[in-house]
Amino acid sequence: MSEANVNKTTTSPAPKKKSGLKARVQKFGSALSNMVMPNIGAFIAWGLITAIFMAGGWFPNADLAKMIQPMVHYLLPLLIAFTGGNMISGHRGGVVGAIATMGVIVGSSIPMFIGAMIMGPLGGWAIKKWDDAIADKVHSGFEMLVNNFSAGIMGMLLAIIGYFGIGPLVAGASAAMAVGVNWIIKVNLLPLANVFIEPAKILFLNNAINQGILTPLGIQAAASAGKSILFLLEPDPGPGLGLLLAFALFGKGTAKASAPSAMIIHFFGGIHEIYFPYVLMKPALFLAVIAGGVTGTATFSLLDVGLKSTPSPGSIIMLFVMSPRSVSNYLGLLLGVTLATVVSFLVAAVILKRDKTMVDDSLAAAQGQMSDMKNGSAAVETSAAEPADVIASYKDVDHIIFACDAGMGSSAMGASLLRDKVKKAGIDMSVTNTAISNLKDEPGLLVITQNELADRAAQKAPHALRLSVDNFLSSPKYDQVVVNLKARDQVSDEPAPTSAAPQATNAEDPGELPAGLNLAVVNEIVFVHHDGHLGTATMATSLMKDRIKKANKQVTVKNVGIDELQDENSLLVVSSPEAAKNLRTRYTQVQVLVTDDLLNSPKYDKMVLALK
Structure with a gap:
């Protein structure tokens, strides 16, 4: 080939696949989560300010608590809207999306996160279509005027549409969803949500579920109640911890050896994706994480446990940071995570102990099958x-x-x-x-x-x-x-000599240094790269540094561009014959050592020996 x-x-692009329901949900959820995730720091800031300074917080402060409502009503939705518009049409789309979102914010009394997720991308899409339509119709010199006024007018029109149309619709839908969630909580059915959440996480729909659905609803609930259990449904580290603990004790081969380190990354680092392959290597383990998730959510619901904002990443540390200042909430949070871990561990342990087919490379095999399964x-x-x-x-x-x-x-x-x-x-x-x-x-x-x-x-x-x-x-x-x-990097760019090539004469001995080199004054050796190719020069630089270090020579070795050299006699440039021609046309003072093999030239031993 x-x-x-x-x-x-x-x-070449990968062949197109049939679009299933999961793929469509994932694409939609990714769009939602991509608007939230870049701004997760702002959500955490709001959660911390709420937890610390609100009445009943760690250090109540009425003046600083004044930031809570403006942040949740204006700052967070506008950040989401700007990000959504920016995804479609750059900074200009972000500006129009943020303007448009002001209409739904002012037209509603609830935090407009869902409205921002609609109006932000809509604003970016609208201004992009406008720009494409008039791109070749604007006279020279009027570009800035047209761009500024079109963005302003487009933003104004979308804000009006949002105020009278989108805002009321989203407010009504949010109210209906809130009623449904509250009903599920009251009749103690919320734990059943984990029957769907845990498998969806394994299929990498965690961002779609958490940032796209649960976080916006949780923020609305926390704004009025001070906390929400919805922030705990997906980030709960208990199910994953129990699964990994079972592998650490009852697993085999690579899976058993890697489970302890995976537990640390998962539980304290909050990177839940690390346990997904462990589930996929044995599909029956879906039952373990589902059982753990249901148990954890049931405990949180029974003990009225919630968080003030979404924990990101989903580590045990962030769960406690985002908890209200309440001993009962802390204890309930700890108990819920613990019980989720225990139940997930017990179910996974039974499955693993009964399994007689797992071999040492089963984890690697499962990882290799993830693409086919998804x-x-x-x-x-x-x-x-x-x-x-x-x-x-x-x-x-x-x-x-x-x-x-x-x-x-x-x-x-x-x-x-x-x-x-x-x-x-x-x-x-x-x-x-x-x-x-x-x-x-x-x-x-x-x-x-x-x-x-x-x-x-x-x-x-x-x-x-x-x-x-x-x-x-x-x-x-x-x-x-x-x-x-x-x-x-070690493949030479020069063609290999043919058998018919003449043998080198004594004057052209490849191991001899050329006459005229004054290596006693050299304090810096440079391998140059040119035409954008860094590979061979980079490797040669690394190898030469090792040679210089072993020889205890006080000479610097660098890899720089051919245009970045200082024309000084104390500089020794090692180059290929092709680069040497270019060097000599640009520089007159630098010393040049020409070699066909930059990585391991027979001249290097004598060169290093002659250095000061």
Whole structure:
């Protein structure tokens, strides 16, 4: 397979899949959660101010408590609306979306979170359509005038529509939903919600459920009652903790060995996604997390436990931080989480002890099956190609982005893990994370996503190299990424000499240093990169640093761009013959050592020996 074919294979969009109910719900829920998650800090700030300064709080303060109502009525909905509009049409869409949301805020007496989720994207969509329609019709010099007035007029019209139309409809729907939720709580049926919530979490609908549905309803309830049990339905860490504890005691192989560390990340770090593969490796374990969730919610409901705001991430620490200042609430919260853990553990323990089929690699096998269980076939991956083609496909990669639903939590953890591996391998590579909605089709990009988001990654970055994994927190593919990066960096860009090539003469001995080099004055060695290719020069820099350190030489080794050099005699530039021609046309003072092999030239031993 040629290199061109490899690139074509790895960058082509994944085949479309049949759209099921779960996929549509996930897409809709992702849109909702992507408006909330970037602003979760503001929700936490509001929750802390409420918990600390309201009457009955930790340190009641009537003056500071005046911030509570304006924040929940204006700040939080406007932030959501701006984010929603910005997702559709950038900053301009965010502004129009925020203006439009003022109509539903003023036209209603309740916090308009759902209204903001409608008007924000609507404002961004409307201004985007307007801009597209008049893009080629505005005379030169009038662009700013038209843009400013069109945004203002569009925002005003949408605000009026929101005031008279959307606001009353949302207020009525919210009131009906609130009545329904209150009825469920009164008749003690709320725990049954976990029958649906726990399996949905495993299918990565947790953001859709929590940020898209429970958080807006919980905020409205907490604004009047001071707390809400709805903030505990999805973030409760008890079911996951009990499951992992059962694996730590009764699991086998990799699953048993990894469970203790997973418990710490899950319970204290609040990254619930880490236990999802453990459930999928044995579908009967759905019963364990469902039983734990129902038990926890039933306990919270019975003891009237609630939180003042959504805990993010869903760690035990954040649950207590967001709890009202009440001993009974603290005790009820602790009891609910404990009972959820115990019940989930007992059910999972019975299932695991009765299971005779689990083997050492069962966790890895389950992770490998996650894509098929959730979305069918995975996105096209480089691992399907021949090894040489895989290495070639990495030739232009200069930054890596982990993309997940919300751009937080597990993707940040995954980016941190790979960043550490890349750093230890001596590879100079940017590794970051973002929400998949913010992903851009950039040159030199390697996108790493979870399997269920592979299609969306292909749509957002069709020309990027893409890799899908089952679990951001424990994928063996990270090691392969590092191996591929190191391998591509060691592949010489120069063609190998043919057997007919003339042998080097004594004057051209590849192990001899050229005459005229004055290495005694050199205090800095530089490997230059040019034409945007950093790989080989980066690896060569790392290897040379090791040589210099072992030789106890006081010389700095760097990797810089060919345009960033200082023209000084104390600078030794190591370059390929091709780069040397470019160097000599630009610089007259720098010393140049030309070699065909930047990684392991036979000249390096004598060069290092001659350094001061």
